[in-house]
Amino acid sequence: MTEQFYEAPTVEQVSELVAAKFGKAVQLKGSKPRRVYMSADKGVLFELATYIHDVLNFEQASSVCAVDYESHMTVVYHLSNYFNGMMIELTVDLANDDLTVASVASIWGGANWHERETYELFGIVFEGHPKLERLLTPADYQFFPFRRSYKLRRSD
Amino acid sequence: MSKMWVTMGPQHPFSHGLWTLKVQVDGEVIQDAEPVIGYLHRGWEKECESRTYPQIIPMADRLCYSASMTWSHLYCKVAEEAMGLEVPERAQYIRVIADEICRIQSHLMWLAAMGTDLGNLTIFLWALREREWFLDLNVKLCGQRLTTNFPRIGGVRNDMPYLFERDLMRVVDLFEKRLWDIIALTDDNAIFMSRMQGVGHVTRKEAANLGLTGPSMRGCGVNFDVRRDDPYMVYDELDWKWRSATTETPMDVTRSASRRCSRVAR
Numbered sequence: 001m002t003e004q005f006y007e008a009p010t011v012e013q014v015s016e017l018v019a020a021k022f023g024k025a026v027q028l029k030g031s032k033p034r035r036v037y038m039s040a041d042k043g044v045l046f047e048l049a050t051y052i053h054d055v056l057n058f059e060q061a062s063s064v065c066a067v068d069y070e071s072h073m074t075v076v077y078h079l080s081n082y083f084n085g086m087m088i089e090l091t092v093d094l095a096n097d098d099l100t101v102a103s104v105a106s107i108w109g110g111a112n113w114h115e116r117e118t119y120e121l122f123g124i125v126f127e128g129h130p131k132l133e134r135l136l137t138p139a140d141y142q143f144f145p146f147r148r149s150y151k152l153r154r155s156d
Numbered sequence: 157m158s159k160m161w162v163t164m165g166p167q168h169p170f171s172h173g174l175w176t177l178k179v180q181v182d183g184e185v186i187q188d189a190e191p192v193i194g195y196l197h198r199g200w201e202k203e204c205e206s207r208t209y210p211q212i213i214p215m216a217d218r219l220c221y222s223a224s225m226t227w228s229h230l231y232c233k234v235a236e237e238a239m240g241l242e243v244p245e246r247a248q249y250i251r252v253i254a255d256e257i258c259r260i261q262s263h264l265m266w267l268a269a270m271g272t273d274l275g276n277l278t279i280f281l282w283a284l285r286e287r288e289w290f291l292d293l294n295v296k297l298c299g300q301r302l303t304t305n306f307p308r309i310g311g312v313r314n315d316m317p318y319l320f321e322r323d324l325m326r327v328v329d330l331f332e333k334r335l336w337d338i339i340a341l342t343d344d345n346a347i348f349m350s351r352m353q354g355v356g357h358v359t360r361k362e363a364a365n366l367g368l369t370g371p372s373m374r375g376c377g378v379n380f381d382v383r384r385d386d387p388y389m390v391y392d393e394l395d396w397k398w399r400s401a402t403t404e405t406p407m408d409v410t411r412s413a414s415r416r417c418s419r420v421a422r
Contacts, residue, residue, distance in 0.1 A: 034386055059361070059364035059365060060364045060365065060367055061367065062367065062369075082364055082378050082379075082380040084385075085380065085382070085385035085386040087386075108365055108367070109362075109365045109366040109367070110365065110366050110367020111367075114367075117197075121197075135193070136193070136195060136196055136197035137195060137197060138195060145199060145202060146199075146201060146202055150202075152202060152203075152205075152206060
């Protein structure tokens with residue numbers, strides 16, 4: 001690897017390095033002490049995730065989840081670095097007619113089940129996932145229950 | 157020898173919950189495993205969609221029956237951050253004390269379960285006996301042993317009752333003495349240690365990559381504690397000592413929790 005490795009990058013370093021490497025494909029949404037918020041285009045997600053893991057040393061995908069805004073869906077990744085307690089909140093917007101995104105399970109093993117759960121609850125397909133099957137709901141379940149369009153009887 | 161799949165379960169030995177583990181065996185060596193954890197999803201987030209914010213607090217308690225205060229605290233903190241609310245300092249201290257009480261009794265619950273798993277029912281009984289003191293503190297503080305429904309968005313439900321500090325200090329002092337009895341059963345017990353040490357080894361890198369958290373992650377050598385490295389509430393103002401659990405002595409965790417609780421009280 002020719003790139004310099006950062007064991008415990010600072011908030012400024014993360015923002016600058018990501019902006020320099022990915023340019024307009026990644027929008028930085030702001031930062032707080034030990035927190036960086038960014039939003040990425042779907043196409044660069046896997047490359048960005050690899051960079052964040054390999055170069056910036058964010059070792060853990062603490063959570064992968066999704067939000068249904070009805071107009072679109074957003075996948076949210078929380079990535080942690082345990083050398084300085086920093087966390088990146090990375091969001092990827094998906095259009096309703098194309099709910100696919102690259103899987104990061106090959107980078108962070110912990111993302112494997114998170115992605116399966118997000119798939120079965122929101123119907124978002126993680127491409128390249130080793131085993132994208134339902135985890136917490138029955139295998140023959142027909143619904144994606146966390147979508148806004150799925151109504152509980154009480155809230156009708 | 158050809159490999160075959162064997163189903164372990166659905167009854168797990170000493171069932172902490174029902175689940176099935178499908179294992180692929182080559183002779184007597186397990187090559188692969190596929191857990192079937194059951195249909196456990198309660199649709200908590202979906203339930204929350206049709207409720208008001210204060211109605212969610214008692215639901216948050218049910219996320220973990222043992223350390224319920226931590227979960228409702230977490231939920232309240234999320235709501236506070238979203239609203240930009242500042243919690244009064246006294247409420248912050250009360251929350252931290254309540255959290256630490258819950259943490260100790262939750263660790264003791266874990267130790268009791270560990271004891272039964274190893275067939276050592278003395279550990280189980282003693283840990284649960286000590287745990288009752290902390291549950292009594294919960295009752296004094298908020299009238300309920302487990303699902304406490306204590307934090308509120310912007311504060312806590314009530315102030316500490318009369319002489320609560322005294323009761324808390326008594327319990328902590330007594331617990332620190334009794335802890336030596338439990339340590340004699342665990343850290344100083346060759347049978348216990350021989351069954352605990354060198355089993356299920358996970359490297360630091362694997363632990364972080366696979367998403368382990370909490371004491372099990374620190375046990376793998378990750379030097380991180382969110383209360384120390386990313387402090388919330390008043391943890392950064394407190395004088396407390398952090399202990400690494402890397403020494404493979406499970407009691408360290410409980411011990412450090414008790415110390416911390418006493419520091420808070422002072």
